[in-house]
Amino acid sequence: xxxxxxxxxxxxxxxxxxxxxxxxxxxxxxxxxxxxxxxxxxxxxxxxxxxxxxxxxxxxxxxxxxxxxxxxxxxxxxxxxxxxxxxxxxxxxxxxxxxxxxxxxxxxxxxxxxxxxxxxxxxxxxxxxxxxxxxxxxxxxxxxxxxxxxxxxxxxxxxxxxxxxxxxxxxxxxxxxxxxxxxxxxxxxxxxxxxxxxxxxxxxxxxxxxxxxxxxxxxxxxxxxxxxxxxxxxxxxxxxxxxxxxxxxxxxx
Ligand SMILES: CC(C)(COP(=O)(O)OP(=O)(O)OC[C@H]1O[C@@H](n2cnc3c(N)ncnc32)[C@H](O)[C@@H]1OP(=O)(O)O)[C@@H](O)C(=O)NCCC(=O)NCCS
Numbered sequence: 001x002x003x004x005x006x007x008x009x010x011x012x013x014x015x016x017x018x019x020x021x022x023x024x025x026x027x028x029x030x031x032x033x034x035x036x037x038x039x040x041x042x043x044x045x046x047x048x049x050x051x052x053x054x055x056x057x058x059x060x061x062x063x064x065x066x067x068x069x070x071x072x073x074x075x076x077x078x079x080x081x082x083x084x085x086x087x088x089x090x091x092x093x094x095x096x097x098x099x100x101x102x103x104x105x106x107x108x109x110x111x112x113x114x115x116x117x118x119x120x121x122x123x124x125x126x127x128x129x130x131x132x133x134x135x136x137x138x139x140x141x142x143x144x145x146x147x148x149x150x151x152x153x154x155x156x157x158x159x160x161x162x163x164x165x166x167x168x169x170x171x172x173x174x175x176x177x178x179x180x181x182x183x184x185x186x187x188x189x190x191x192x193x194x195x196x197x198x199x200x201x202x203x204x205x206x207x208x209x210x211x212x213x214x215x216x217x218x219x220x221x222x223x224x225x226x227x228x229x230x231x232x233x234x235x236x237x238x239x240x241x242x243x244x245x246x247x248x249x250x251x252x253x
Pocket of ligand 1: 118119121176177178179180181184185186187188189190191192213217218219220222223224226
């Protein structure tokens with residue numbers, strides 16, 4: 001049955017529905033943006049969330065906040081990914097070795113096929129709430145949608161890879177996704193995409209660029225380190241399955 005947004009009540013003060021995710025996965029998905037201080041309050045919140053029709057909640061918190069993590073775990077939340085946020089200043093960049101060009105709506109099918117199966121370390125692949133097929137389609141859809149999103153800039157190396165960038169504020173930028181096809185990896189395509197986007201950011205007045213990656217993605221961790229980024233923070237993303245979906249996910253896991 002297709003997902004239909006419904007009214008919310010008790011849980012809405014601390015939970016924000018992720019409408020795009022709900023629509024995409026056809027299940028109501030929310031983000032817990034502040035963790036209550038004690039277990040009983042979390043239990044109440046989870047009951048309200050289930051009554052409001054939520055199937056799944058996600059929550060991201062600092063890796064250093066171990067007391068909060070233990071509390072969430074004790075109420076049934078589980079770890080879906082551990083992330084590192086990297087930062088680099090946009091000082092003058094070397095020239096990209098590969099030709100990098102602007103992406104446009106005409107690149108929809110090419111980025112769709114380049115992104116297939118690339119992001120297996122991503123959190124959606126490692127969460128029993130989502131099937132592997134859903135996770136794969138999510139990343140492909142994400143990259144394809146970036147092409148039509150005015151708030152994002154996508155750059156492409158033909159038959160090589162893509163990068164999506166967002167100017168977050170006057171002086172801050174963010175790399176959202178970078179992907180290089182398996183055949184083109186290890187040849188400098190990724191480095192060219194990063195150099196090119198850093199120059200683009202710089203031209204737009206951006207002074208520093210952030211990117212978040214999973215710490216189990218050693219390829220990406222080494223890549224950003226080599227590209228001159230440094231880690232500025234670490235975090236944990238947790239998931240919680242509610243209601244009837246819970247049993248289905250247990251079987252899948
Ligand atoms: C991470 C990724 C973008 C790197 O792109 P790439 O074109 O393969 O990387 P490059 O050839 O430009 O490599 C640049 C540097 O990164 C490091 N690096 C790249 N691949 C590496 C690997 N498999 N192991 C260790 N270091 C690696 C190296 O230091 C390399 O420099 P060197 O060749 O001088 O040693 C690419 O492997 C990829 O798309 N992976 C899957 C998707 C993904 O995980 N994206 C990142 C999360 S958003």
